Amino acid sequence: MKTIVSKVFRFKTLFLFILMSTLISVSNAYSQSKDLDNEILVYFLPDSLEIPLKVAELTDASKLIIKSKKLESALKKLSITNIKKAFPDFNAKDTIRITSKNEKIKLPNMSRVFRIKLKDKEDAKLASETLSKENGVLFAEQNGYASSDLIPSDNRFNEQYSLNNTGQTGGTFDADIDAPEAWNIFTGSSLIKVGIIDTGVDGNHPDLSGKVSGSQIQYDEHGTHVAGICAARANNLYNNQNYGVVGVDWNALLVSKAFNDAKSTGDPYLYQIINEAVNEGANIINNSWKLLFDNSQAGRYSTTVRMAFANAYKQNVVAVASSGNTGDKGNIYQYPGGFGQGIITVAATDHNDQWAPFSTYKNYVDVSAPGSDILSTIPGTGFASFSGTSMATPHVSGIASLLKGYNPNLYNDDIEYIIRHSAEDKGTTGWDQYYGTGRVNAYKALQFLQSPYQLNQLSAYGGTDYGSTGTFNTIIYGASGLADGVYIVKRHDVRKTIYFSPMYDHYAWGRGIGSTGWSIESPNFAMPYCDVVEGTLTTNSVQLRTYVYEVWNIAYQFVGWYPTTPSNVTFNYTVLGKPLIAPVISSITQTPNPIGSGVTGTATANLSQGSGNISYSWSYINKPSWVSLSFSGNVAYITNDYVLQKTTSIQQGALAPAFTFTCVASNSAGSSTMSYQPYLDNSLSGNQLVNNKLNVEETKLDQNYPNPFNPVTTIKYQLKEKSYVSLKVYDIMGREVAMLINTKQESGYYSVPFNGASLSSGVYICILKTNDITISKKILLTK
Incomplete structure (x- = not known):
């Protein structure tokens, strides 16, 4: 076969590039303190108050599951605007610890502590005083402040909203990278080096002295400004005074x-200079610049510069680059931000966490960071505020260096994906071209390297060929065993499904370093490549992918498989998450014990271990007809519907016939089963007796339980005298939705189940009518 191969030549334009910062004067700032004055912390005992399952927080206190009428009454009097658990990830098993002396100790169950926000400071004070008096409350106290020892003393730190936004520049509270919180974990290591590819850094600036090696030339102030954002010294003294700004690392x-x-x-x-930085030990290289055509227009691609970044990637270096400043000037695709693999590309946000209009928005944006009016160092001893994606980029380089210093074993892809996955999602849900995966968060990034998270760096061997392209021409650079040049190739998609220990809140990504496959990039720079097939991640598996090539020279002579054959592929990958532990039911506890006639109690399945999304299923056998059951998560609600009437002859200790129900707790890691026989007592213990008969002193309709409910609740009432009884449920518009009772009944205690499965969420009215009285109660159905 005769094949005509056309060589691709790139017409070289003159090389020009400009810095991406737009210099904008500093706006007038004002200070706004972080205010917790209207928030209290409350420790509620079990069986007193709960937030409905799968609800993180509530802004409507009426939706709380309150099991004490007195507590319910107290809460109704408070101006609660928000309630949530103070320690949402705390587990019961965390209450048991083994000391260094091998002694077992018990700690408070912090899952019972709730954060309650009130309308103002005075309401918070009143709430803490009121709730402190409740039997179901261990403590109620106002939330407050703490001053971290790691907040730097630098006298201009309070102007650096990008690190700690208190609203000091008129922006939004906490629209920052959570730097002080990150510094409580780690402040960086002098073993880590960041290459600043820029216009030069003034190593004599007081905030940078002793930190800078390499070129001593400074062409303008841009490079010094970028360097200060990334790594200005903290707690610095100059002329015996607290001085300057502080860097991320x-x-x-x-x-x-x-x-x-x-x-x-x-x-x-x-x-x-990129290769020099790598050779001189840079673990991260910061690139706040762009390539230009000779007419100063952005968008020029350079194979030479791309190769420099490919080389850096192969040496496990993290490269961070700005997305560009053409968002409001044509939104032009540009480089090195647009090179792809091996580059973390950064867009810019402002002090309100809004996308900065100058920031270039393209499909190559990975994350965003503050880039508007950023205060940092300039040559000499001064400081200035600049704007641009140039300023956003060193924030990310600083986070990358923190991660590398905290765990030197991280690969470049590990650092990139930790930064991407720990970013706070902004704009459209998920990735978008304005923010990438979100505005970066240094604290969350470092938390991923702490317990309970585990980071496992793994490898798998051998893949399956999922098909190939037809033949096409490409240029290959830097491949072992191949001279740089034009080749005829056929690309094969090679995949492998791998399995790992079950995890939750987890992520998986491929690592190029050590993998034997290439990407689809053309020209191809033989960068090792491995990624995750989208949508394949489960609790214990994921599908990996890379590409290998059949290669022919331009004479169509077969050269071989590169970098290897499908069956010999090595996939390197990382799994980060929390270990998924199979649940074990240790006991089922009943409250009250026994459950008397006309009473609803609970049976709770307690776990000795288990993590992640645990589901519960319940079943029962030999249940008496007068027992009603409903289930919610790990709790079974048991209503003893045995009717005690005025004519009933009383026999104390009349125990109900035994019946059994079973609970199964399960997650993807396994399951646990336990059976239980509830203890019911149909005697009249606690009720007033006259002549060995039940004496009901008044006709009354009790509040349904549980309330709110979904979808089943129990409605209890009592009759003083024999009467015609109507018990109905109406919606808020007064339309009847259910008739529960419509008959004559003797004096006594009654309970009726109500199932709202066919109804929508909302408030309903339950009305009890007898010969001489009408009583109503509001009930709340939440789905």
Whole structure:
């Protein structure tokens, strides 16, 4: 077969690039303190108050499950605007610890502590005083402040909203990267180096002194400004006074590699200084710049510069680049931000966590970071505020260096994906071209490297060929066993499903380093590549993918499989998450014990272990007809519907016939089963007797239980005299939705189940009518 191969030539334009910062004067700032004055912390005992299952927080206190009428009455008097658990991830098993002396100790069950926000400070004070008097409350106290020892003393730190936003620049509280919280975990390591590929860094600036190696040239103030955002010294003294700003990473060293827009020698020089930074030990390289055409238009692609970044990636270096400043000027695709694999590309946000209009928005944006009016160092001893994606980028480089310092075993892909997955989602849910996966968060990124999270770096071997392309021409650079050049290739999609220990709240990603496959990039720079097939992640498995190539020379002579054959592929990957532990039911406890006639009690399945999304299923056998059961999660609601009437002869200790129900707790890691026989007592213990007969002193309709309910609740009432009884449920518009009772009944205690499965969520009215009285109660159905 005769094949005509056309060689691809790139017409070289003159190399120009400009810095991406737009200099904007600092706006007037004002200070706003972080205010917790209207929030209290309350420890509620079990069986007193709960938030409905699968609800993180409530803004409507009426939706709380309150099991004490007195507590319910007290809460109704308070101006509650929000309630949630203070320690949502705390588990009962965390209450048992083994000391260094091998002694077992018990700690408070912090899952019972709730954060309650009131309308104002005075309401919060009243609420703490009121709830402190309730039997179901261990403590109620106002929330307050703490001053971290790691907040830097630098005298201009309070102006750096990007690190800690209190509203000091007129922006939104907490629209920042949570730097102080991150510093409570780690402030950085001097073993980590960040390469600043820029216009030079003033290593004599008081906030940068002793940190900078490499080029001593400074062409303008941009490089020094970028360096300060990334790694300015903390707690710095100058002339015996607290001084300056602070960088994201306090301790990282900086490798300065300087270029000059007008005098640089073009792409080869960029290639050189990028490689120099890597050779001089940079673990991260920051790139707050773009390539330009000779008419100063952004968007020029450079194979030479791309190769420099490919080389850095192969050496396990993290490269961070700005997305560009053309968001309001044509939104032009540009480089190095658009190179793809091996680049973390950063867009810019402002002090309100809004996308900055100048920020280029494209499909290559990975994350975003504060980039508007960012205060940092400039040559000499000064400071200035600049804007641009140039300023956003070193925030991410600083987080990358914190991660690498905290765990030196992280690969470059590990750092990229931790930063992406820990970002706070902004804009459209999920990834979008304005924010990427979100605005970065240093604290959350470091939390991923702490318990209960586990990071497992794994490998798998051998793959399955899922098909190939037809033949096409591409250029291959830097491949072992192949000279750089044009080749005829056929690309094969190679996949493997791998299994790991069950996890939850977890992520998986491929790591290029050590994998034997290439990407689909063309030209291809032989960068090792492995990724996750979208939508395949489960609790214990994921499908990995890479690509291998059949290669022919331009004479159509077969050269071989590169970098290997499908069956010999190595997939390197990382799984990060919380270990999923199979549940074990240790006991089922009943409250009250026994459950008397006309009473609804609970049986709760208690776990000795278990994590993740645990589901519960219940079954029963030999249930008496006068027992009603409903289930919610790990709780069974048992209503003893045995009717005690005025004519009933009383026999104390009349125990109900035994019946059994079974609970199964399960998650993806396993299941546990336990059976239980509830203890019911149909005697009249606690009721007033006259002549050995029941004496009901008044006709009354009790509040349904549980309330709110979904979908079953129990309605209890009592009759003083024999009477015609009507018990109906109406919606809020007065329309009858259910008739529960419509007959004559003797004096006594009664309970009726009501099932709202066919109704929508909302408030309903239950009305009891007798010969001489009408009583109503509001009931709340929540689905």
